[in-house]
Amino acid sequence: MNASDFDYICQLVYKRSGIVITQDKGYLIDSRLGPLARREGLPSIDDLVQVLRSRREERLMAQVVDAMTTNETFFFRDKTPFDHLKEEVLPKLSQARRGGRIRIWCAACSTGQEPYSIAMMLDQSPAIASGTVVEIVATDISDRTLEKARSGLYTQFEVQRGLPIQMLMQYFTQADEQWRIAERLRSRVSFRKLNLLESFAALGKFDVVLCRNVLIYFDQPTKTDILNRVAAQLAPDGYLMLGAAETVIGVTTMFEASRERRGLYTPSQKAVKAA
Ligand SMILES: C[S@@+](CC[C@H](N)C(=O)[O-])C[C@H]1O[C@@H](n2cnc3c(N)ncnc32)[C@H](O)[C@@H]1O
Numbered sequence: 296m297n298a299s300d301f302d303y304i305c306q307l308v309y310k311r312s313g314i315v316i317t318q319d320k321g322y323l324i325d326s327r328l329g330p331l332a333r334r335e336g337l338p339s340i341d342d343l344v345q346v347l348r349s350r351r352e353e354r355l356m357a358q359v360v361d362a363m364t365t366n367e368t369f370f371f372r373d374k375t376p377f378d379h380l381k382e383e384v385l386p387k388l389s390q391a392r393r394g395g396r397i398r399i400w401c402a403a404c405s406t407g408q409e410p411y412s413i414a415m416m417l418d419q420s421p422a423i424a425s426g427t428v429v430e431i432v433a434t435d436i437s438d439r440t441l442e443k444a445r446s447g448l449y450t451q452f453e454v455q456r457g458l459p460i461q462m463l464m465q466y467f468t469q470a471d472e473q474w475r476i477a478e479r480l481r482s483r484v485s486f487r488k489l490n491l492l493e494s495f496a497a498l499g500k501f502d503v504v505l506c507r508n509v510l511i512y513f514d515q516p517t518k519t520d521i522l523n524r525v526a527a528q529l530a531p532d533g534y535l536m537l538g539a540a541e542t543v544i545g546v547t548t549m550f551e552a553s554r555e556r557r558g559l560y561t562p563s564q565k566a567v568k569a570a
Pocket residue numbers: 311312313314364365366367368369372402403404405406409434435436437440489490491492506507508509512538
């Protein structure tokens with residue numbers, strides 16, 4: 296691929312998703328757009344770029360962006376955020392919202408393992424006061440991953456990553472070669488398409504936001520913009536959780552890091568005043 300075509304794809308993906316493709320990640324363009332070009336009946340990625348440039352077809356541009364997203368995820372990924380939820384976040388919110396509603400948002404849910412892990416955890420959690428409703432909203436930019444998330448179907452390989460065997464037995468049934476999550480858990484999660492570059496005010500206020508392993512793909516101004524807007528959607532006593540390689544430090548002053556719990560953040564005084 297020549298430099299101008301490489302630049303064209305990088306700009307397209309950046310403008311539409313915020314994802315930065317650096318020169319050293321150029322191989323991803325080959326491995327991800329090659330299959331898309333073949334599906335479109337085009338002989339090569341060069342031809343795909345030519346079609347993109349000349350026809351500027353919305354459907355195809357959206358598919359390029361979707362193909363360039365990294366959707367790596369697994370059940371109970373990193374474990375600690377789920378410990379924070381179980382040991383501190385949910386007991387505190389349950390006390391504060393007794394008999395009311397707790398709203399949780401997985402802001403880049405990929406194929407659904409993160410919100411379903413929370414749904415399983417809640418099912419086993421004595422921490423939630425009876426009568427308190429917990430709502431889980433899960434969003435992603437990728438139609439491909441949302442379709443899989445909504446299906447609730449996972450391969451043998453996927454259920455072997457992070458999911459305790461007791462939970463597999465309790466919450467999944469075998470469906471041909473795959474495993475299907477129980478309907479009562481599937482229906483607890485509401486999946487929606489959402490680009491974090493666009494306004495998410497319409498989703499309403501949340502008590503917990505998990506925005507894990509997505510900011511790593513963005514540049515500093517994009518991270519700052521997204522986190523500031525997340526702060527505006529968070530209850531004053533709410534919580535933010537980031538991925539293990541992500542932080543608010545040097546990015547925004549709207550959150551404070553928990554001293555005891557890695558990856559857990561609460562709104563700063565500045566954010567509370569602004570709310
Ligand atoms: C690596 S996955 C993280 C999944 C899950 N949060 C976890 O930690 O396991 C990153 C997800 O971010 C999504 N993503 C990338 N850019 C996005 C954007 N601008 N808006 C919303 N989602 C985006 C991708 O489609 C992908 O599914």
